[in-house]
Amino acid sequence: MKYTGIARAGGMLVSVLQKGLVPEMIAEPGLIGLCTPQEKGDFVLGVWLYDIRECMQLNRHEMVAVDDRRQRYPSVYVNLFYMITPYSCGDVKYRAEEEALMFGKILQTLKDAAVLELSGLEDADGGEPVCQIVLQNLSMEEKQRIYPAQGGYKASLFYEVGPLEISSEKERSVRRVVDISYDIGETDGNAAAVLRGGML
Numbered sequence: 001m002k003y004t005g006i007a008r009a010g011g012m013l014v015s016v017l018q019k020g021l022v023p024e025m026i027a028e029p030g031l032i033g034l035c036t037p038q039e040k041g042d043f044v045l046g047v048w049l050y051d052i053r054e055c056m057q058l059n060r061h062e063m064v065a066v067d068d069r070r071q072r073y074p075s076v077y078v079n080l081f082y083m084i085t086p087y088s089c090g091d092v093k094y095r096a097e098e099e100a101l102m103f104g105k106i107l108q109t110l111k112d113a114a115v116l117e118l119s120g121l122e123d124a125d126g127g128e129p130v131c132q133i134v135l136q137n138l139s140m141e142e143k144q145r146i147y148p149a150q151g152g153y154k155a156s157l158f159y160e161v162g163p164l165e166i167s168s169e170k171e172r173s174v175r176r177v178v179d180i181s182y183d184i185g186e187t188d189g190n191a192a193a194v195l196r197g198g199m200l
Contacts, residue, residue: 002166002167003166005118005129005164005165005166006049006052006078006080006164006166008118009080009116009118009131009161009164010034010047010049010080010082011034012116012117012118013047013082013116013133013159013161014032014033014034014047016109016110016113016116017032017045017047017084017106017109017110018032019109020105020106020108020109020110020112020113021045021102021105021106021109024105025101025102025105026044026045026102031043031044031045032044032045032047033045033046033047034046034047034048034049035047035048036048036148037083037085037147037148037150037151037154038148038150040085040087043087044086044087044088044089045084045085045086045087045102045106046084046085046086046087047082047083047084048082048083048084048085049080049081049082050081050082050083050146051080051081051146052078052079052080052081053078053079053081054076054077054078054079055077055078055079055162055163057163058077058163060074069173069174069175073168073170074168075165075166075167075168076165076166076168077162077163077164077165077166078162078163078164078166079160079161079162079163079164080131080160080161080162080164081136081158081159081160081161082158082159082160082161083146083147083156083157083158084106084156084157084158084159085154085155085156085157086098086099086102086103086106088102099155103155103157106157107135107157110133110135110159111135113133114132114133115130115131115132115133116130116131116133116161117129117130118130118131129164129165131161131162131163131164132160132161132162132163133159133160133161134159134160134161135157135158135159136158136159136160138158140153143156143158146158
């Protein structure tokens, strides 16, 4: 997978939410998008990538064989962390109810989706990469630390998406054994075998 994977994951998450919430909850797809809470613009539903962390369980140090003459340096695997916040622009009397309904629909939509299929990209095995969508159970203290201070905390949902592979473009050339020959000789009465390998 190329370096575009993080951007593609955010776009696909927005697309899943658009399919789930438009037009039942939100009138137009363009009202759902990637933004920070400080710069939400006209979005009714904002998706904010607030953190990227290395996935230590998957990251390896072994070289990856490209073919019999090339090896690629190891990929890095990351998990992406998103905050999803509704910004109802309806009448103040109904705003809390509208946002509560949106929360329910978001939870339903992302639970049913379960994974993001990042079409158009390939993983190390040659198939389309798939990232799990997992709801995070954070404490209120953790949520308040994440949410920008201006204006105070606004109820939001927090999700982890991953693992996502970012492949290396760095490669090295390797030589392979093409023939093997054995020389048998006598040394002080003992037989000795010498292995010679022909390399490219």
